Amino acid sequence: MSTPAHVPSLPQEIIDLILDYVFVLGHDSTTDISTCALICRAFRPRCQMHLFRKVELTSSETRNRVERINDFQTILHCSNNIALYVQAIRLTIWSHDSAWLACYSALAALLSQIIELGGCPQELEIEGSDPFIPQAFPERAALNESASYPFQLITPSITSIRLSAVSNVPPALLSGCPNLTRLRLVCTDVNTLDDHSVLEVDPARSKPQIESLEFDRPTGTMRVVLDTFEKTTAIVDLSRLKVLRSTINRQNIRYIEKIVNASANHLEEIHLRSSSMYGEFYYEDWDEIPFHFDFEHILNLRILSLAVAVDRTLELGTTEEIFENICGVIKSIPRTGVFETLNLHAELELTDMVTFIEEFESSWHLLEFSIVALASKRRLSLNVYLEVSPTFHDDRDGSEAEPPLPDFQAQLTKRLAIAATSPNIILKVYTSRLGSDAGEA
Numbered sequence: 001m002s003t004p005a006h007v008p009s010l011p012q013e014i015i016d017l018i019l020d021y022v023f024v025l026g027h028d029s030t031t032d033i034s035t036c037a038l039i040c041r042a043f044r045p046r047c048q049m050h051l052f053r054k055v056e057l058t059s060s061e062t063r064n065r066v067e068r069i070n071d072f073q074t075i076l077h078c079s080n081n082i083a084l085y086v087q088a089i090r091l092t093i094w095s096h097d098s099a100w101l102a103c104y105s106a107l108a109a110l111l112s113q114i115i116e117l118g119g120c121p122q123e124l125e126i127e128g129s130d131p132f133i134p135q136a137f138p139e140r141a142a143l144n145e146s147a148s149y150p151f152q153l154i155t156p157s158i159t160s161i162r163l164s165a166v167s168n169v170p171p172a173l174l175s176g177c178p179n180l181t182r183l184r185l186v187c188t189d190v191n192t193l194d195d196h197s198v199l200e201v202d203p204a205r206s207k208p209q210i211e212s213l214e215f216d217r218p219t220g221t222m223r224v225v226l227d228t229f230e231k232t233t234a235i236v237d238l239s240r241l242k243v244l245r246s247t248i249n250r251q252n253i254r255y256i257e258k259i260v261n262a263s264a265n266h267l268e269e270i271h272l273r274s275s276s277m278y279g280e281f282y283y284e285d286w287d288e289i290p291f292h293f294d295f296e297h298i299l300n301l302r303i304l305s306l307a308v309a310v311d312r313t314l315e316l317g318t319t320e321e322i323f324e325n326i327c328g329v330i331k332s333i334p335r336t337g338v339f340e341t342l343n344l345h346a347e348l349e350l351t352d353m354v355t356f357i358e359e360f361e362s363s364w365h366l367l368e369f370s371i372v373a374l375a376s377k378r379r380l381s382l383n384v385y386l387e388v389s390p391t392f393h394d395d396r397d398g399s400e401a402e403p404p405l406p407d408f409q410a411q412l413t414k415r416l417a418i419a420a421t422s423p424n425i426i427l428k429v430y431t432s433r434l435g436s437d438a439g440e441a
Contacts (some may be wrong), residue, residue: 012042019046045081052085054123057107058092065091069106076113083117089154090125093135093166108150120157128165128187136168152176163188169221175235180208183236186278189220190235207237214245216278218255226255242268247275248290248307257293264297271305274347289318292328299334305343314352323363330370337378342371347387347434350403357411368416375424382419384412386431405431 023033030051037047055072057065076083089111114121128135151173160182163169167189174180215222225235241263246252260267274288288310295301306326313319326344333339348356371382386408409429413420420427 015042016046019043019050023050048079048082049085052082054088054090055086056090056092064103066103066106069103069110073110073113076117080117083114083119086114086119086121088123088125088160089121091127093126093128104150108153111150111153115153121154122157123160123162124151124154124158125162126164126166127162135166137166137170160184163221167220171224171235174225175207177208178206180236181210182212183210184214185219185221185225186214186216187219188222190224207234209237209240211241212243212245213238213241213259215255216247216275217249218251222255226258238262240266242266243271244269245271245273247278248272248288248310249275250289250291253291260293260295260298264299266300267298268300269303270295270298270301271303271343272307273305273345274307274310276310276347288313290322290325290329292325294332295329296332296334299336299338301333301339303341303343304329304333304339305345307345307347309346309348309352309356311347313348314355319356319360320363323360323367327366327370330367330374333374335374335377339374339378339380341381341383342374343383343385345385345387347389349389350405353386353388353408354406357408357415364415368419371416371419371425372422375419375422378424380425382425382427384427384429386429387434388431389434405433 019033019036022036025032033047033050036043037051057068057072111121155173155176156178158177159179161174161177161180162184164184164186165188169188169190171190174183218226225238238259239262241259244256244259244263244267246256256272260270272290276288288307290306290308295304306329308322308326309319313322330342346353346356371380374380375382388405408431412429413427416427419425
């Protein structure tokens with residue numbers, strides 16, 4: 001295919017920036033960028049970089065994972081340079097794909113080919129589709145002697161691991177990644193059938209120093225990580241953690257306190273959201289109450305996110321307790337001048353959201369007083385995120401229609417009048433319906 005005469009007149013850097021914009025504008029969709037890749041040679045390398053940055057290997061009812069792996073190996077054989085673009089590998093395991101790791105040999109061959117061609121994958125994501133029946137890693141003894149453990153091929157380059165709804169996770173998958181800095185564990189369980197499986201971790205090897213950790217609740221993997229990180233059999237090192245993401249669930253109190261105390265000198269961001277962000281099956285409503293943490297010793301804390309209302313908060317009558325606990329947390333934030341952003345999240349049905357904002361005057365006053373005191377000697381960004389589950393009503397033609405959202409910006413500005421007019425506080429309110437992107441009110 002010949003290159004249009006006007007394209008070479010543009011520097012390659014400009015062409016690359018245009019294609020980057022096309023990819024972002026398409027919300028990371030591959031459709032437009034795939035079309036661009038066919039236009040001319042000048043477009044191809046940048047388009048291939050976006051198309052093959054993340055390799056997703058999954059089985060469906062019409063095609064199994066081995067076929068997809070073989071197809072990608074054929075692509076790599078024809079275009080060796082594509083291996084250089086592979087930064088992330090994602091495996092999705094559907095509930096009907098119970099023997100998902102029967103493709104170990106094929107996966108090992110693919111990863112070996114990527115490494116041989118100069119590829120250096122940095123992200124590994126394995127996600128099961130059924131949290132009630134997590135897909136299990138096979139026992140190493142059950143593998144054929146000729147079958148290698150595929151992920152060992154890429155552990156030296158891995159910096160990020162995301163595991164969701166998988167069980168029997170080999171501890172060495174985490175401890176064997178010396179450059180691992182980002183770890184996400186959701187509904188996972190580690191292999192702890194006997195002491196030998198835990199001690200599979202080499203005590204003499206330096207442990208991965210995690211800088212960003214996210215977990216939903218104290219599942220098996222998280223308990224093993226936390227119960228061992230101060231011992232010689234530690235899977236990872238959390239002492240230099242900078243970003244912590246978890247939930248306000250009461251079951252997490254002991255674990256979060258342990259993490260915060262261990263990483264107090266390095267923590268910069270703490271995000272404690274509702275467990276509902278991981279699915280309704282993960283939590284009990286009455287356990288969703290922000291607990292009173294003392295962050296006074298977290299001297300480098302810059303950003304704090306807290307859930308202030310979730311689902312049945314009003315029905316359970318826990319609103320005052322939540323406000324009181326959040327105010328206690330805000331008061332404990334060090335007055336060092338480093339802290340800069342406070343994010344408050346509420347997830348309620350529309351009618352409950354209106355009640356939540358319009359009532360509880362004394363609680364809102366207490367919250368406002370705590371925020372103003374926090375911003376007395378610093379600039380503070382106060383962001384309030386309202387995720388609304390709307391109440392449908394019948395339209396004139398008999399169809400269900402979503403009622404318009406109230407002007408929450410005006411209501412909260414009135415409720416937090418002192419904070420809204422403070423020269424040190426920048427108040428922004430973002431509203432969205434559950435399942436949609438947030439937009440500023």
